[in-house]
Amino acid sequence: MPALLRPAFFARSVHAVAPDLIGATLLFGTVGGVIVEVEAYHHTDPAAHSFRGPTQRNAVMFGPPGFAYVYRSYGIHWCLNFVCEPEGSASAVLIRALAPSQGVATMRRRRRVTNERLLCSGPGRVCEALGISGTHNGLALDQPPFQLFARPDEAAIVSGPRIGITKAVELPWRYGLKGSRFFSKPFREERVANGE
DNA sequence: TGCCCGATTAACT
């Protein structure tokens, strides 16, 4: 059994944590899968919610690492982030896609799709499949219903520009598991980003 | 208070 991710895992730079989450397993209650796509957001980054300082919405980002920041996107969807770094630096990793592994039938029912590739391929889809909403904002990632397991082996990781933002568009802070078929969007080049 | 826009998705042409 792979190691459970402890709070210390998140008490590092978001740029170290984000690629290390690729290949980790995220369970929420009885459902979940392998994390195959994430994006890094740091408070010095104009695209980050925390860039303009603390507000009611982003308060969790300014708290200690190892907690879930959940926000509503476009008035419709929910998006899940993991807060990183020492308290106050206000950085987080957006969970963008999973390869479904646990509770697939339940996730299919929630998402009303039969195509497994579309179950958890996008930040809004991940939250709908897992049953995550604003009520889960601020929950600890090392406590139920969350269960996070480190990836068992080395992983080939690709990187590229982030999706759906208009500021700092060029920064290659999106990471993926090389060759996965569950990306929300393909990586332009599946360039291995390990060791950077 | 009013206005603009967004870390999206699905359903279109």
Added chain:
DNA sequence: GTTAATCGGGCAA
């Protein structure tokens, strides 16, 4: 390829 849906956050007045 384009666009509607839908609403809270953030900022200007």
